[in-house]
Amino acid sequence: MGIQQIEVYSVTLRYKETFRIATGASSESHNIVVKILTDDGVVGWGESSPSQRVTGETSKTVVEVLDKIAPKLLGMSPLRIEQDIELMDSIVEGNPSAKAAVDMALHDILGKTARKPLFMLMGGYRTEVLTDITLGIKSPEEMAKDAVKAVNEGFKALKVKVGVDPTEDVERIKLIRKAVGDNVDVRLDANQGWTPEQAIEVLGKLEKFNIQFAEQPVSAEDLKGLVKVRKNSAIPIMADESVHSPEDALRLIMAEAVDLMNIKLMKCGGLLRGRKIANIAEAAGIPCMIGCMGESGIGIAAGAHLAAEVKNIQYADLDSDLLLKDKLVKKGGTEVKNSMRIFPKQYGLGIEELNQKLLGKPKRIYK
Numbered sequence: 001m002g003i004q005q006i007e008v009y010s011v012t013l014r015y016k017e018t019f020r021i022a023t024g025a026s027s028e029s030h031n032i033v034v035k036i037l038t039d040d041g042v043v044g045w046g047e048s049s050p051s052q053r054v055t056g057e058t059s060k061t062v063v064e065v066l067d068k069i070a071p072k073l074l075g076m077s078p079l080r081i082e083q084d085i086e087l088m089d090s091i092v093e094g095n096p097s098a099k100a101a102v103d104m105a106l107h108d109i110l111g112k113t114a115r116k117p118l119f120m121l122m123g124g125y126r127t128e129v130l131t132d133i134t135l136g137i138k139s140p141e142e143m144a145k146d147a148v149k150a151v152n153e154g155f156k157a158l159k160v161k162v163g164v165d166p167t168e169d170v171e172r173i174k175l176i177r178k179a180v181g182d183n184v185d186v187r188l189d190a191n192q193g194w195t196p197e198q199a200i201e202v203l204g205k206l207e208k209f210n211i212q213f214a215e216q217p218v219s220a221e222d223l224k225g226l227v228k229v230r231k232n233s234a235i236p237i238m239a240d241e242s243v244h245s246p247e248d249a250l251r252l253i254m255a256e257a258v259d260l261m262n263i264k265l266m267k268c269g270g271l272l273r274g275r276k277i278a279n280i281a282e283a284a285g286i287p288c289m290i291g292c293m294g295e296s297g298i299g300i301a302a303g304a305h306l307a308a309e310v311k312n313i314q315y316a317d318l319d320s321d322l323l324l325k326d327k328l329v330k331k332g333g334t335e336v337k338n339s340m341r342i343f344p345k346q347y348g349l350g351i352e353e354l355n356q357k358l359l360g361k362p363k364r365i366y367k
């Protein structure tokens with residue numbers, strides 16, 4: 001079995017409303033979809049949702065990287081995933097979002113070839129995955145309203161974006177907790193928005209609101225700051241922008257900088273490397289979350305399969321497809337019911353049908 005053809009598509013997906021976090025705002029997600037066809041007639045789907053702020057990649061650089069990688073992948077075995085990734089790494093360094101699209105498509109082919117949903121093939125620790133829904137930054141009052149709406153839709157966990165103004169951030173959480181009561185998990189994400197001193201002060205004030213954990217309180221590069229915040233916070237600290245690779249995970253563990261880690265396929269380069277981060281973290285007693293950037297239902301399905309497969313991925317923030325107005329996956333992938341990601345019986349990632357109008361014609365075909 002060999003890789004016979006690789007198609008690359010460029011898609012623009014609009015958000016339902018402008019999504020604001022501490023480091024910026026977006027109204028559209030510019031994603032790259034990869035379709036890999038094998039000489040056995042199996043088709044695998046993958047997706048890249050690059051974030052320039054996080055990995056320096058754009059949809060343009062992803063296509064440029066795929067231009068270098070795709071011709072060399074032709075003829076390789078799609079099932080020998082680590083070899084394929086080794087080849088990609090030997091051609092281009094870094095560029096994890098571009099490589100994640102290929103890694104996903106290969107995992108999709110693996111599941112379809114074995115005739116199993118991917119998560120079951122890989123051990124199926126869970127059969128459904130609890131995801132939160134993210135509340136983008138607005139005024140504290142508006143966010144409290146959004147929180148109530150989300151809970152009424154069935155969500156059992158809220159991820160609240162903060163990191164803009166310490167005083168207002170405290171107000172956000174106070175109003176949200178008051179509005180939703182105590183039976184909903186509330187987690188925070190400051191997206192590097194605070195100084196270590198601000199983080200310690202704000203988190204101190206938020207302790208009484210029963211916060212599950214706080215994501216990336218300070219700058220990604222500020223390892224010392226992260227250590228300091230963790231030492232002085234009763235709320236568990238999660239790394240996101242500070243952890244891209246398995247090597248980063250090890251560095252954070254050795255510095256005793258965090259209690260939790262957020263794995264994103266777009267940061268680490270796909271499921272194979274995401275699994276490695278989760279395993280390294282498990283050895284240090286650090287639970288992981290699976291997160292997302294602006295993926296459609298393709299990338300979200302891949303994240304959900306990994307979270308279901310791996311015991312140490314105990315939390316999920318898999319909601320970008322829900323925040324997008326444009327639905328690229330028409331049929332298949334995962335669905336959300338009462339905060340749970342539910343898996344279809346289909347093989348691989350379970351993607352059955354894409355919206356052809358959104359997908360458009362391939363930008364590149366390698367064969």
Ligand SMILES: [Mg+2]
Binds near residue numbers: 189215291
């Ligand atoms: Mg985050």
